[in-house]
Amino acid sequence: MRIRPIARADVDGLLALAQQAGVGFTSLPNNREFLAGKIEASARAFEERTPVNNRLYFFVLEDEDNGELAGCCAIEGQVGNEVPFYNYRLGTLAHSSVQLDLHRTIDTLFLSSDHTGDAEVCSLFLRPEYRGEANRHLRNGALLSKARWLFIAQFRDRFPEKVLAEMRGVFDENNKSPFWESLGKHFFPMDFSEADRLTGLGQKSFIGELMPRFPIYTTFMAEEARACIGQVHRHTRPALEMLKKEGLRWEGYIDIFDGGPTVEAYIDDVRAVRNSRLYQVEIAADAPEESISRWLAASTQLSSFTAAWVGRAPVHDTIVLNSTEAERLGVTTGDTLRLLET
Template sequence: MRIRPIARDDIEGLQALSQQAGVGFTSLPDNREFLAGKIEAAARAFEERTPVDDRLYFFVLEDETTGELAGCSAIVGQVGREVPFYHYRLGTLAHSSVQLDLHRTIDTLFLSSDHTGDAEVCSLFLRPEYRGEANKHLRSGALLSKARWLFIAQFRDRFPAKVLAEMRGVFDEHNRSPFWDSLGKHFFPMDFDEADRLTGLGQKSFIGELMPKFPIYTTFMSEEARACIGQVHRHTRPALEMLKKEGLRWEGYIDIFDGGPTVEAYIDDVRAVRTSRVHPVEISKDAPVQSVSRWMAASTAMNAFRAAWIGRGPGEDGTLVLSEEEARRLEVSAGDTLRLLDTQETS
């Protein structure tokens, strides 16, 4: 298994991933024309042919045994520069009556664009057959998630100070969002799927046009909907846990459609960014291999970026010895460099 930039001929594989992702996965809609545009935008970003603040870095997890795409993940250089980037910010209003000696605090939701200009890690999806503790690909999700931090660390000057990640919200057994049913559907003359589809396609102007500009009192929402605020979909919990281990935290911002949390951090405080290091490479056919390794490595080239698990850490002199198979997978030669992450330091 290895991570690589998406290629222009990956359209069939990416559309297959989008069809498996399903409802609520806003950044990966099942729309071939849109996905082809996303691939082209990513290709131009890796070729550094677009402005830094308008770059989408899109990665795929490739199963080398089958050639299939097992998953995907992405980084948006800066959000909200071209299309408004909305959240609800959870706040509190205090009310009191001195005469009656009554005091009450009420949770509120404010429409916000506070994250404009931040980077975003997004579009993390792993096919179901590559999930689960009993699966030999148990660590594929970790590779998909953490490889992005190695990329950001290697090309730190291409990114702003802060990074965020939007987490998919709660859906019931009928694939309905209680948060949407209690709030969104009263302002948008469409169902959740259509609103989600339009947002995924980048058509977000209707949000600012139709949503109220004044605070929304959560007490007017159903109890079930209030319970969804800041909570994640059951399939999103592993991804959230990985982000929390890297240091991202929920600061009170939620998705306007499903109420899922947005977690955030200063990039320089993210553990994998802080602790990864660059090492020179040597190649040996006798390199020892551990059955389960804690080491993740990524190449230091932009357009030829590769990331994978490797079988050992650096030697005392700082040199990283790769097996011939590892060198082939990462597409490096003796004398090249790799950015190395000890995942035990970020677990």
């Protein structure tokens, strides 16, 4: 398995991933024309043909055994510069009555664009057959998630101070969002899937136009909707745990539609960015394999960036690869790789 930049020829494979991702996966809409445009935007970013503050870096996880796309992930260089980036900020308002000697604090939701200009790690999806704890599938999710940090670390000057990730919110057994049913549907004359589709297609101006700009008291919402605030979809929990281990934290921001948490951190504080190091490559045909690959390696060229697990630890300033690993990563003796111990 290896991570590589998405190619223009991958449109059918990406569409298949979008069809499996389903409702609520806003950044991967089931729309071939839009996905082709996203691929083109990513290709132009890797070719450095777009402004650095408006770049989308999109990656796929490729199964080398059959050439299929097993998953995808992406990095938005900066959000909100062209299309508004909205979320709710959870706050508190205090009310008191001196005459009655009563004091109440009530949770509120404020419409916010506080993350404008931050980077975003997004669009992480892994096909169900590539998940799980068995054999080689064990580390596919980690490869998808962590490869993005090695890319950011290698090309640090292309990214701002902070990074965020929006996590998919809670849906019930009928695939409905309690948060949307209690709040969003009262302001948007459409169902969740349509609002989600429009947002995924980049049509976000209607959010600021239709949502109230005054604080929303959560006490007016249904109890099951309040319980969803800052909580994640059951399939999103592993991704959230990996982000938390890297140092991203929930600071009270949630998704407009499903109430899922937005986690964030200063990029230089992210564990994988801080701990990854550069090593020189040496190729040896008889390089021994370790029983468990603990080291993630990434190449250092922008347009041909590749990431994969390697079978042994570096020694001093050198990483020894066998010929298969070297071919997978597109490197030869004397080249440089960025490595992270996981």
